[in-house]
Amino acid sequence: MISEETVIKLLIIDKLIHRQEYVLRELAWEIGIQPGLLERIVNDMSKNYLISIEKGRIIWNPADNPSTLKPWGWLLIHKPLLGSTQEAAKGASPWSVIVAEYMLAGKGRHGKKWYSDLGGLWTTFKILTNSQTASMTPIIIPIILVRILRKSYGVEASIKWPNDIIVDNKKIAGILIEGEAFRDQILLYIGIGININNDPPLPDTISLKNILNKLTPRNRFLSLLIGWMSRMEKLSLEPEKIRENYMEYLETLNRKVLVKTLQGELVGKAVDVRDTGELIIEVEAGEKKVLDPTHTFELRHID
Template identity: 30%
Template sequence: MEEDYSAVSITANLGTSIIGRRVIYFPRLPSTMVKARQEVQREAAEGTVIIAGEQLEGRGRVKRAWLSPPGNIALSVILYPPVTCLPYLVMLASIAVARSIEAVAALKPQIKWPNDILINGKKVCGILLESQVRKDRVIYAIAGIGINVSLRAADFPEIQLTATSLNEELGRKISRLALIRQLLVEMERLYLSLPESEAIYHEWESRLITLGKRVSVTSSYNMLEGIAESVDRNGALMLRQDNGRLIRIIAGDVTLREK
């Protein structure tokens, strides 16, 4: 029997006051992020969620394509936080996804800096944060989240060694509806705890699989290698190079290396 995956079923008795109060569901979209930007221009309420049953042109960090065929989760959440809270949104979203997977699928997700969710070393979720700030005021922030629920990595040769899905890890199907509802509840719980962000930072830090490991970090202009020593309160990675130099990295793609 096909699971009811409508906006009504997602919001029914959800119990949130901001995130998920309004859900806009589309069976198919090029990109939930693009649609969320359009909704911002229409002055969408904070916490509005855009969900696509199938996303055709999703993008992750560094403009990588993000596959989201039917049966997976692709959504974007519109937020208007204080500018001081902006660095914590990626942490917040990562924690919310990890907690939701634990609650619904009983798996043990880990976070690879800054915001990839892994299970058994393979990527199951990607998170993208987009924001616009003007004169120390956040015009908008959009958290895009893509979760592989039913994706068969073997069907996509370019990712079969690095990606997985919840169904593949469990060996059975889980409810997308239950996972989305849990995710919205967890996001709201964490969002409402801002600006008291210390607990968010510490939980995010404790879930990072990256720390203490030898890594390479690739950005649009260079590649650095060293030991991922720590992360600061704004989410930047502190990388200790072999020459002893400590580098602060704001963004990049991390690959775990053998020591």
């Protein structure tokens, strides 16, 4: 279920996407609510968007509105509301990036629901690439996210195996990668959800806003992400360096972990990651187990 107020916020975004600025009274008429109610709702939205009211006008900072971005070589499709960006990407051409403000049926790994509240950055990148790059994508994407967070925002992010991004052991970003063969290449649907200016409602989650104590214009993050995506094939030419980076950013390494798999729960120490992505844990002195990401539903650091 969705609240009437969230739906009204999405109607407001739908109007502002193409205009950036609206006389408050006019916008109230267009969506059919009283100006006083609109004012209250817009003030509430300013907790999650760079949206403000100035002299009777509602203004959305263009640096926070993905529709104002024109990334070179990419088609950017920005919608207030979608079922999920992954499904919407199915009909788009390769080198499209889909951005939604709210997803009715957001997807996470293992068919879990991805909660997409207002103010986050919910995206799917559709790319066509060779099988070498495709096989390394699950390792490259978390590296890209950690790099952006560390170098551009000064946030000490790291990777929780296989590819959650965490800060202080709380999830800040999630990744879902789906693929299909297309002639001799691979079509990849790279879903990336980042808690930017939203207030994530689940425990053990955190947003950039929570960390920086202020709102961040989302287009900078989105531009950086698009820039890295364009360099994916180049990055994959140096698998040794990628592996090194991944191990450097991997918080899970040498931590005591609790893991839920198809076969049940396991507790052990994470000791290594294979080139193909499996995590090796030592359950007792000497005895080692190999964990496949696709059969591991949950991993928690417990030391």
